[in-house]
Every structure is written in C-alpha cells, then in structure tokens.
Amino acid sequence: MTHRTALITGGGSGMGRATSERLAREGKAVGVLDINRKSAEAVARIISDAGGKAIALCADIADRRQVEAAVHELRGVFGAIGVLINNAAVENFCPFAEIRDENWDRLIDTNLKGAFIVTQAVLPDMLAMRWGRIVNVSALGAQTGAPNMAHYTASKGGLIALTRSLAIELGPRGITVNSVSPGFIDTPMSRRAIDGGLFPVPYEQIIATYPIPRLGQPDDVACACAFFTSEEAGYITAQVLGVNGGAAV
C-alpha cells in the first residue's frame, strides 16, 4: 500500500475525530490537529494504541504561523502530506440582526480562511507529488439555508465555492478537491445546540421528516471523507456529497 500522510483539522472531536480514526485504520499516517491540545492528544493516543500512526498537533487554523509550524511538524514525522481534511469549524447560533462583527469574523476566519491557510500550507507537498486529495467539510445549511446561522452557512458556502475553484485549478496537477456536506450529525457541536434549546422544534421532530429518520453519526461523514481520499477515487473532483439522510435531495 502506498504510504500516505493525512492532516485532519478539528481532529480532536466529532466528525474530525471519526475521520482521523478511520483514515488511520485504513493505513494512513495522520496528523490530528485541533485547537484543543488535550483532545488532539487523546485521539492520537487512541489511534496509536490501536496500532495506527498518529501525532497530535495543536494550532488555531486562523493563525498562519501556528498552522505552518504544525504542518512542518507533521511533515517531519510522517513525510509529505497528500491528504487534507478541512473539517475544523466553530459555530455561533444567533439571529442575523444580532450577529456582532467579532462573531462574524471569528466564524469566517476559522471556517473559511482557516481552510485557505491550511490548504496553502500543505499544497507544496501535493504539487511536488503530483497527487493530492482535499476534502472540505461544508454543511447542509450552506445548500438549503438555516435560520440563526447566517454567518456559519455563509462560511460553509464559501467552502463549497472554494472546492469548485480549487478543483479546476489543481485538477491538472493530480489533486482532487471535493466537499462532504453533513446534515444533522450527532456531534458535540450538535449536542450543544440541542441542549441549548436552539432549534425551533424538538430535534426528534426534525429528523423524523428525513428519508433516513435518524441523526447521522460522525462515522457516516468519516466514511465519505475516506472514500474521497482513497486511491480509487481519483476521477472524482469538484463534487459536493450530501451526507444527510436525504434531508436535501
């Protein structure tokens, strides 16, 4: 099997954790990057204990200097980075009229600019190998709209546009760029929203309307990320794959 090094941002929890673990199980050496060092370390340890290859990396992806240091460290341990999962994101549920500049900036800086910074940091490796797999984790709300999440969905919509433009620009260099668009997934982020009473109706009523009437699991998203980053998926690029139980068809 070809050795591949993967970087997963937001790898310390939720979908990023599931994706880190799945890619490691499939033989990739993974850099688990998170702003929370302890959670990154915990995931890296779980992977190592299971016989996989992982290191924990701590960085705020909105900070180019921190990102470059983390990428340098991962490259030094496991070699050139061929797989990137831009998963890290922050949320802020808030009616549009009340969104403050600092919250708008925080979401755009992390969710969108962060992906820009991390992708630029790993790109030289992919260009040198003439092989790369980039997956941008967007969101169902970016495709359908969602109340009280205008800044979040705008940042995720930006990731979809970024996916398409990069796919065209980097395609001839052997790099595929796709987006996985999760629906309602059972993550710490979703649980905070559920527990905080941030949905207009109980969440059970929301998922009951889905063709597959359950909350998605982080591993559902991880499986899609694993597919897009596999050797076999080389002719697939610029796609936005909804992992949403049919919530939007």
Next chain:
Amino acid sequence: MAGSGGHLEGRVAIITGAGQGIGAAIALAYASAGAKVIITGRTQSKLEEVTAKINAEGGAARWLTARAGNREEARKTVEEAISAWGRVDVLVNNAHTFTDYLPIEDPRLEDNIRIDMDSAFIGSLQLMQCVFPHMRDAGGGSIINMGSSYGIRCEPGFLAYASAKEAIRTLTRTAAREWGKHKIRVNTLLPAAMSPKALWYLKESNSYEAELSKVALGYFGKPDDIAPLALFLASEASNYITGQTIGVDGGSTML
C-alpha cells in the same frame, strides 16, 4: 479495496447494461468485493465473456439477455436473482439505448425521446418496482441510477438523451424520499467514461478538445474510474447517503 469500506460479501447485485464498458467494470468490481452478480444486456456473447471472467476469478455471476424497458424481462431478471440466490441487495440501472444527435426542430425527435425514455427512465423504474418488495422485506437495499452531465449541461442536440437522464434523477430523489423508511437508499451517479462511440462522435464533430477543456482533471475517464463510486454507494459505508447526485467525471459537472 482499502479506501472506502466497500465490501459486499453475501450481497446480491443486479447490474444492467453490463456486457461492456461501465456496467462490466461495476460488475467486476462488485464481484471482487464479494457480491454475487446478475448481469444483463442485449448481446449474449458479451455477457458470457464478462460472466466467464468473474467466475474465473473466483466470483459468482449469472447472465440474462434483457432489454431495458421491457417489463417482462425486468421481472425475469429479478426472479433470476431470487431463485438463484434468494435476495437482491443492490440494483445498478446502467442500461440505456440512446439516440443520436438531433436538433429540437427535427420531427424525428419525438420518436427518439420515446426510445431514450423507454429504455433508461421506464427501464429503471420497472426494475426498481420489481426489486422493491424484496429489498423492503429484507430490510433495505441500495439502488444506483445513472444520470449524465449532459442532463445538467443541456448540450444542443441531445434533448432525448439528456431529458431521460434528468427524469432518472427525479426518479432517484422521489424514490429516496418514498423508500427511505424501508432503508432503501437511492442515488444518482453521473459517470463520464469514454466509449468507442463517444470517442467517434467527439472526433467526428471536432469537439474533442472543447469537451476535454471542460474536464477539470484534464483527461477522459475509463470505466474502471467509475466503478469505485458505484462500490461505495452499494456498501454500508454510504448508509446515511440517499437522494444524492454524485459526479465521477473528472470535475466537469458541479452541482
């Protein structure tokens, strides 16, 4: 395969239009992932060849000649799967009798549209109706229908082909919503792989370079490029994915 959890041990799959090209590549991929496959098509010799290849590699395959759009043959196809192996877990509606380039003002277009619709849209519908009770009673299944970037792009001269493909996408999305409660997932794959006929057409119409320029990856795909996505969508790795349209076309379609 390592990348996507695409294991199909114990599963039974029907693949139409599997005597050559994309259908044959999917049948071979499914068989090597452990599925038993029923392949259909119009030409017996081609089906025998694919079946022999699968069986020689230790897989399990059976063939039937069947024309997409013929209800009796659709019924027999599903019956063959049930009588041989007792179940149908995966259906790939790949067969499509397509018509040639024709501008909208040409009076022959109406007949062409009927040919495309009968084989691709009605043919897919018939097989879905035939597999439905078996998938429902077994607790689920995965159906993969074939759309086309031509349906999205509306290329001049291809209304018959493109409208049938878009009708299939509507069939997919409606079925995903109706049958989700039975754990039957339905997705549309938009493949782009160069067949000898497509290659001939691009050269004949002097559009080879223009078409290639629309492909982000800069090359035309082969049937083997399509099979991995069909395998992913058939497998448990895609259990939360339904009603979606996914292109495997080098980045020429962006939905």
